[in-house]
Amino acid sequence: xxxxxxxxxxxxxxxxxxxxxxxxxxxxxxxxxxxxxxxxxxxxxxxxxxxxxxxxxxxxxxxxxxxxxxxxxxxxxxxxxxxxxxxxxxxxxxxxxxxxxxxxxxxxxxxxxxxxxxxxxxxxxxxxxxxxxxxxxxxxxxxxxxxxxxxxxxxxxxxxxxxxxxxxxxxxxxxxxxxxxxxxxxxxxxxxxxxxxxxxxxxxxxxxxxxxxxxxxxxxxxxxxxxxxxxxxxxxxxxxxxxxxxxxxxxxxxxxxxxxxxxxxxxxxxxxxxxxxxxxxxxxxxxxxxxxxxxxxxxxxxxxxxxxxxxxxxxxxxxxxxxxxxxxxxxxxx
Numbered sequence: 001x002x003x004x005x006x007x008x009x010x011x012x013x014x015x016x017x018x019x020x021x022x023x024x025x026x027x028x029x030x031x032x033x034x035x036x037x038x039x040x041x042x043x044x045x046x047x048x049x050x051x052x053x054x055x056x057x058x059x060x061x062x063x064x065x066x067x068x069x070x071x072x073x074x075x076x077x078x079x080x081x082x083x084x085x086x087x088x089x090x091x092x093x094x095x096x097x098x099x100x101x102x103x104x105x106x107x108x109x110x111x112x113x114x115x116x117x118x119x120x121x122x123x124x125x126x127x128x129x130x131x132x133x134x135x136x137x138x139x140x141x142x143x144x145x146x147x148x149x150x151x152x153x154x155x156x157x158x159x160x161x162x163x164x165x166x167x168x169x170x171x172x173x174x175x176x177x178x179x180x181x182x183x184x185x186x187x188x189x190x191x192x193x194x195x196x197x198x199x200x201x202x203x204x205x206x207x208x209x210x211x212x213x214x215x216x217x218x219x220x221x222x223x224x225x226x227x228x229x230x231x232x233x234x235x236x237x238x239x240x241x242x243x244x245x246x247x248x249x250x251x252x253x254x255x256x257x258x259x260x261x262x263x264x265x266x267x268x269x270x271x272x273x274x275x276x277x278x279x280x281x282x283x284x285x286x287x288x289x290x291x292x293x294x295x296x297x298x299x300x301x302x303x304x305x306x307x308x309x310x311x312x313x314x315x316x317x318x319x320x321x322x323x324x325x326x327x328x329x330x331x332x333x334x
Contacts (some may be wrong), residue, residue, distance in 0.1 A: 008024060013224060013253035014231060015230055017201060017202065018228070019201065022197050025202075028191070029288045031205060032188055040209050040303060041184050041187055044183055044187070045157075045241065045242045046242075047239070047242060048149055048152065048155065049147060049149060050147070050150070051149050051151050051152070051154025052141070052152070052154075052155030052243050053141055053147070054148070054262035054264050055069040055072045055078065055139055055140065055141055055279075056069060056138070056139055057137070057172075058136055058137055059137070061078045061086060061134075063105075064105050066079045066105055066110060068100070069108060071141065071264060071266070073268030074089065074091075075091030075099070075101075075147055076089070076130065077090070077100040077110065078132065080105070082107050082108030086134040086139060087120075088130045089127060089129040090126055090130070091128070093291050095112065095114070095125065096115070097115040098113065098115075105291060106118075108120070110134045126304055130143060135157045136163055136283055137168050137170065138262070138279065140155045145161055146265075146269075149267065149284070153199050156241040158260055159258075160260075160283045161256050161257065166282045166283045166285040167283050167294055167305075168281060168302075169301070170281065170286075170306070171276065171278075171282070171310055173278050173310065174266060174275055174277045174317075175321045176273060176274065176276070176324065177263065177320040179243045179263035179265055181324045182320050184241075185319050186245035187239065189237055190205060197224075198311070199223065199312060200222070200223065200224065201221075201222050202220075202221065202222045204220045204221070205219055206218045206219065206220050216237060217238075219235050220233075220234050221235060231253050231254075232252055233249050233251065233252030233253060233255075234251035234252055243262055243263045244262050246259070246260050247260075254284060254285060255285075255287075257283060257286075258282075258283050258286050260280065260281040260282075261278065261279075261280050262278070262280070262281070263277070263279075263324055278313055280313070291300045
């Protein structure tokens with residue numbers, strides 16, 4: 001009887017859309033006021049980061065193998081100790097400058113492949129470690145010289161669904177722009193159904209930011225599944241620190257799911273041609289009983305989730321790069 005009751009209560013998350021086509025939708029350019037987006041960006045830029053930068057997925061740093069990244073023009077190497085703890089520090093060997101990302105990890109110790117200098121994560125022979133944090137989905141490093149702020153003990157990690165209840169995937173790409181251009185893209189929700197009609201339709205900004213204490217964009221939007229089949233949700237966009245924008249589903253299918261967009265500078269602040277990495281973590285959750293199957297199939301789902309994010313960022317990086325190109329030549333409107 002219980003199974004029959006469950007089936008009777010079950011409702012499909014899919015809806016059949018009957019709205020206007022792309023060209024018939026209501027223009028959003030008047031609502032997407034440049035000053036409003038600029039103010040939201042300015043507030044985000046003023047928030048403290050503690051000098052923490054996302055460098056990649058937690059899965060990227062595998063036991064027994066070093067992982068190399070560049071942040072703000074600084075080479076960084078990461079690896080795991082014999083107990084699985086995250087280690088990080090300068091990616092340049094202090095002896096003769098070897099790239100430590102190409103070295104080996106032996107019993108949790110990083111061993112330079114040029115002359116055998118061994119590093120266990122503590123300061124040694126001029127080599128300096130960097131504070132590092134593994135939040136279970138992403139890995140962060142603290143670079144005080146790059147960030148230039150008051151350092152903090154931990155990064156600003158957004159609230160996510162509990163680890164045992166969600167499926168996460170991390171997508172990474174890079175473009176010729178600065179972190180602010182990536183953040184500005186995410187703080188413009190109005191472009192969604194115009195620029196990404198293959199993914200979003202019927203987008204309405206239900207509430208704009210009202211200031212520092214109420215700084216969220218609230219959006220009603222339908223995710224396109226196939227043809228006219230969509231999943232309508234309400235989502236909230238916030239910027240908890242200068243290089244992060246979080247989209248959280250607050251109502252509808254997948255409530256509590258988040259998409260975190262982190263913008264990490266690859267080049268130094270004074271670089272003539274800056275490059276920025278977009279590291280996007282998607283953590284999907286659902287209270288549907290069948291979602292347990294999705295968690296079990298996570299290794300198969302992750303490439304599909306990354307592919308979906310990649311399609312969006314193919315367009316959004318073009319948006320961010322265009323914004324930087326106009327800013328850098330003094331041609332940006334406003």
